[in-house]
Amino acid sequence: MPYWLRFLLVAWLTTGSVFAFSLSQQGSGVEQIRASELPREAQQTLLLIKTGGPFPYARDGIVFGNYEKRLPRQPRGYYTEYTVKTPGRRDRGPRRIIAGERRDYYYTDDHYQSFKRILE
Template sequence: MNRKKAWGKAWVVAAALAVASTLGVQARTSADSSEPLVTRSPSDTIALAALPASGRDVMVQIRQGGPFRYEKDGTVFGNRERLLPRHKRGFYREYTVPTPGLSHRGARRIVCGGTQVRTPEACYYTEDHYTSFKRIVQ
């Protein structure tokens, strides 16, 4: 590899680590693992009372087992972004939080995880379609 390519790769790695540390991301050092090199977990919280009214309504619907407005509500959330704590597939389910004035699902979601759908162990709110999450607390 020539010096220019080596310097370019080193710069990309350094920039990625700088961005990761700015975002509070924990980098892993094990190169032989199948785990992602960067994992994140929501550290921010949002009070249930601070959710938009439609989000509070969705939390009530989750605990009642529905009915839900959208067909995708209650389906498995794969956590492909790996922003939530790792669990087996099927642990998380997603629900749409309607945005007033939109004729489509929008970007707001609640993702809940647990073995009992109506009594989840943890729920998370995202208003930016899975780019960031806040854990919902009472």
């Protein structure tokens, strides 16, 4: 086999392996939760997201920047955030649902410190 062909084959195999590895690692480490296991308020917020509102908080639907990089990397604007009402709190509280453009949803109850992917 010519040297240049062997070089291309090795390069192609290596690149493919690295690419497959990066895809398999995307979003790893994010726990999962069934929608039915969410707190009642989060279930209500998820329903509002899916039906297009109306949303109770003015900041619902703003872009979530994923600056902490705890969710799979996506282009800016892919994720939006919505407040989940926290009983006993007068402010927005720490609970949110993050919605992706491809109908992928994540729940946090500690203001972005950790996330759980919502399974439907």
